[in-house]
Amino acid sequence: MAGLKRRELTVYPTGAYRWTLLILTTLVTVSLYYVLYVLGSVSTLVISEFHWTLDTYVYLGLISSLCGMFSAGAGGLGDLFGRSNLLLVSTALSVVIAFLLGSAGTGLQFGILYCLLGFCEGFALVMSSVLMRDFSPRVGRGVAMAMWTIGPVGGSLLASKVASAVLSDGGDSWRTLYRISGTVALIVFILCLLFLRDLSPQLRNEIIVKAEADGAVDVARSSAMRPRTWGERIPLRIILPSLGVSLYLLVYITAVSLFPLYLESQFGFTLATANSMMAGFWLVNILGALFFGAVSDRLRVRKPFILAGAVLMFIATAIFASRLGKETSQGMMQALLIVMGLVIACGFSPWLAAVSETAEDLDPARVAAGMAWFGTVNRVVVAVASLILPHVVTSQSGWRAWWVACLVGIVLFIPTIPLLSGSWRRIRSGRTGDASKRSVTATAHP
Secondary structure (H helix, E strand, O other): OHHHHOOEEOOOOOHHHHHHHHHHHHHHHHHHHHHHHHHHHOHHHHHHHHOOOHHHHHHHHHHHHHHHHHHHHHHHHHHHHOOHHHHHHHHHHHHHHHHHHOOOOOHHHHHHHHHHHHHHHHHHHHHHHHHHHHOOOOOOHHHHHHHHHHHHHHHHHHHHHHHHHHHHOOOOOHHHHHHHHHHHHHHHHHHHHHHOOEEOHHHHOOEEEEEOOOOEEEEEOOHHHOOOOHHHOOOHHHHHHHHHHHHHOHHHHHHHHHHHHHHHHHHOOOHHHHHHHHHHHHHHHHHHHHHHHHHHHHHOOOHHHHHHHHHHHHHHHHHHHHOOOOOOOHHHHHHHHHHHHHHHHHHHHHHHHHHHHHHHHHOHHHHHHHHHHHHHHHHHHHHHHHHHHHHOOOOHHHHHHHHHHHHHHHHHHHHHHHHOOOOOOOOOOOOOOHHHOOEEEEEOOO
16 A cells, blocks of 8 residues: 555656556546547437437537536646646546446436536546656657557547447447446556556656666756746647647547447448447557657657648548538448548647647646646637537538538648647757757666
């Protein structure tokens, strides 16, 4: 039990121990998003049982996103109190809520619980992403942040896979799916309670460039480059790219909550088949995130991948939208979903690494506050999308208008890319972006 009390690391973790901490953070993020995304995979069943209109269902997503917006805005508390303990609180609450959702007797009870779940998600979004930054030096940040994207994507994959299996076996109870997700989250919570740790304030306020397996750590200090406090100015270098990437992710936002419903209502696929196809979408997205994160680490450059992802996403979305109203085979639809899952990863995985590096360059002592801006802006965009969607998804013309909005969002994302830290060209020297102008070497032990 003594290990439960000593939750701060006074030396920077390296080697296998650092990877263990990254994997634990990934697992807790997967479990949280798994609980959150169960609803998207069984939306038609929940709507039918509680006699909701489509408007009611989508507005529930709006209120849940607003709750997440407020909690994400409080993510800066992680700079004061550490990240892992606050993440564990969110996880514990999510476990309880998952089991309560599986027992909800009325639509009102379900709605209140789901909004509380959204509040936990917004807070956990910030804490988990900052933990991934804490445990990943600049060299290797792309892979670490790609692992973070496994959280929402892996949660979606699990939700789709489990729903597809349960529903195809003749099960028709969405309640079982919530109990399964709650059990998974409980197991992960126990593991993280025992083994997940925080860096000490002194360590997490440094910019770590490299961490070798033998314990050597390169530390870059760039205090002259950053404002003294975040309160001195609104960090537009974080806010505008966060707005841009949230618009870029409008297709992803739609996929999370409405793609199974879209595939069922517009193309006639069964709910089980739609979830099976979405599982392919999410799996490719995970593999793509890891690949593009690793390559951007190898080349030590993010922006070309982000731009390429935006351009390819525009093309893939245009082709996907063009199938609306046309007979489309399951094979062709699956191929389109796989391509979209891959190109979303190409843009978002390196972007997440770049925005964390930008937050470090502004002030490494307030990275959680910087990532809280991302979480808040993202939740605002999700909330606005949830407000609009009921008015556009009831007909083919409405869906066409929505796909046009998604294409416009991708275009608006592109001009925000230059605001991020990092070069457009491959860095061949030992420099790793703006933060590595002055470096010293320290020794750490896992």
